[in-house]
Amino acid sequence: MTYENILSNFSNGITTITVNRPSKLNALNKVTIEELHHAFKEANSHKETKVIILTGYGEKAFVAGADISEFANFSVENGGKLAANGQELLFNFIENLDTPVIAAVNGFALGGGLELAMSAHFRIASDNAKMGLPETSLGVIPGYGGTQRLPQLIGKGRAMELVMTAGMIDAATALNYGLVNHVVSLEELLPLAEKIAGKIMRNSSVAISKAIKAVNANFIDGVSGYEVEIEQFGACFGTADFKEGTTAFLEKRKADFKGH
Template structure:
């Protein structure tokens, strides 16, 4: 049914595993399309009460986007890439009436950190690492990361992460409020499912209303997300973005000029 995902439904909980371990589960067009389809399945299948999203293998949740797909895109194409991802996947996960929890096993970088943040909350394995390293490519986060990171950890910490491109470990992510729990890797799925089993005993409409009300704290205008999409696209018109992505694919340090 899915090219890039493994799914299993047990006791009302759908486990969604992004299954590209050879690519550290990086997001490409196929993964985005499959995630959009699985959100539709979660929304429409009455047997699914809640879901968790994780990555295949011990190393990575999602290690970012597939940068090779960025090469040669125009400003408008960059905007479209961000908008389609946000509208078909990330915003829909956040607004889903059924709980979707991130079980972060390893690297959650760039689009992977953004995917984890779009979930209603997150658990991390002890080896998890989080970061928004887009600045190294002459880019900014484009799947809602500039907005959700500020919401979750505060402006100062969010800007430090985005401007340095540095990673933080699971213990720091817990201290900053980016994740709710840190557990040994072998217990990650068990502990995540246990929380969902508790939630699944609650009144489904009340659960849905909690999600809607909590999201309303941040306002429904979507202005910040629109701003991010426009600025993400603007990066594609810069020499620095072309240099950053080329350097990444050529495995060398970029030489940025501010143009």
């Protein structure tokens, strides 16, 4: 598929998806959200893809927010539909993918951009990154999961302050808060993402997909994460990867996982 606002490239087990609207600081609009959904769905179904890296084109922005011009005149009903559709199509979709997703945050990640980064399984950032949820300065609140994922990641008090002040934090503060796992120079950002992806790819992709389900279950109302962990742990015993992993360990050799 040919994309208008994103790039998707596969190499050595990694699919890199890049938001490519530099003239708009990579802001999310309806078309971009739909293209991202398609690209993530395609990468997740691509058997050779073991890790997905998500980033923004250029040096200034990961994603600087949503395209406000698209919804400035929306009604209450349309606003609710915008949030519901976006969460289902992209943000929740990414969070629940079987394939690990690393967000490589380069520059501004604001509003929907930070929400997009938070939907990834974890984040790394360049030292010029700036992150925040400025929605209250526009008379609205984060609608793509920001009020839920940010407190999960950095705690209620810090999240409340960021949302209420509509402020930004720098990469060092994001690292201190636990919002990102690593901070490096812009030049080192994608190489680090690829290095971490390489470490992930040494392990069983089928086990990783089950781990994602178990970890995410802890944040679903009415679901016992412990019960999901038990279920997914047991399911691992029926996989070829489990047999290969344990056999390789006992034979003192490197496992050759096939992902099933």
